[in-house]
Amino acid sequence: MADPHQLFDDTSSSQSRGYGAQRVPGGLGYPAASASPQGAFLADPVSNMAMAYGSSLAAQGKELVDKNDWEVQYQQDTPVAPRFDVNAPDLYIPAMAFITYVLVAGLALGTQDRFSPDLLGLQASSALAWLTVEVLAILLSLYLITVNTDLSTIDLVAFLGYKYVGMIGGVLMGLLFGKIGYYLVLGWCCVSIFVFMIRTLRLKILAEAAAEGIPVRGARNQLRMYLTMAVAAAQPLLMYWLTFHLVR
Numbered sequence: 001m002a003d004p005h006q007l008f009d010d011t012s013s014s015q016s017r018g019y020g021a022q023r024v025p026g027g028l029g030y031p032a033a034s035a036s037p038q039g040a041f042l043a044d045p046v047s048n049m050a051m052a053y054g055s056s057l058a059a060q061g062k063e064l065v066d067k068n069d070w071e072v073q074y075q076q077d078t079p080v081a082p083r084f085d086v087n088a089p090d091l092y093i094p095a096m097a098f099i100t101y102v103l104v105a106g107l108a109l110g111t112q113d114r115f116s117p118d119l120l121g122l123q124a125s126s127a128l129a130w131l132t133v134e135v136l137a138i139l140l141s142l143y144l145i146t147v148n149t150d151l152s153t154i155d156l157v158a159f160l161g162y163k164y165v166g167m168i169g170g171v172l173m174g175l176l177f178g179k180i181g182y183y184l185v186l187g188w189c190c191v192s193i194f195v196f197m198i199r200t201l202r203l204k205i206l207a208e209a210a211a212e213g214i215p216v217r218g219a220r221n222q223l224r225m226y227l228t229m230a231v232a233a234a235q236p237l238l239m240y241w242l243t244f245h246l247v248r
Contacts, residue, residue: 089154089155089158089159090158091154091157091158091161093158093161093162093165094157094158094160094161094162094164095161097161097162097164097165097167097168098127098128098131098161098164100164100168101127101164101167101168101171102120102123102124102127104168104171104172104246105120105123105124105171105246106120106123107175108171108174108175108246108247109123109246111175112248126242127164127242130238130241130242131157131160131161134156134160134231134234134238135153135156135157135160138156138227138231139153139156141227142205142227145223145224145227147205147224147227149204149205150204151204151205155204159197159200159201160235162193162196163189163193163235163238163239165189166185166186166189166190166192166193166239167186167189167239167242167243169185169186169189170182170185170186170189170239170243170247171243171246171247173185173186174186174243174246174247175247178247179247179248182243182247186239186240186243189239190235190236190239190240191236193232193235193236193239194232194233194235194236197228197231197232197235198228198229198232201227201228201231201232202228205224205227205228206221206224206225206228
């Protein structure tokens, strides 16, 4: 019989018998999930959602790999940019060296009481004019001896501009230690730039001859060697010509 003081009837037992649900120990009174896929998802929604998301990313990644070539591509006829190859010619050092050379030349002229804006401008324009003459002469020589090379005008400016680094060192040592320091440092820098130009231009000019199948002792290959030696030998001469009057 129902309790006369109870306001509502207890129907929990009848519902349990009606729906057939079973209590799970430690389940806080909630019915256990069924073995269906929906029940498995409800049992651990976070891990199942992560698995579904990972599978989706894997499928998208496979599709991208199938559609795109992820290997780095290099054009065979174009040099690699300096940011990808430390041996590639770069204009940063030559440009900074040229500006520093002009400033050091002004300092040297000032210590000798010979400084004037006109003389400093003449020094800068003279160095720039010689660089222009060098580049034009090399380009003309390459054209006359029909050299097929990947050397561009920018590359030549970069290679020829490295001599300003040695010129700066020679002038600074001349200001500190006199002509002895100037000749020692400048001589060492001249030898260094000579070897550098030989090795660099040999790879750029003579290697093209080997690729074209030109005999090593052929006339055209001899002209390439003479051009390489002439460009390398001109660097020490210009280094001395543009700096000897700055040290006394």
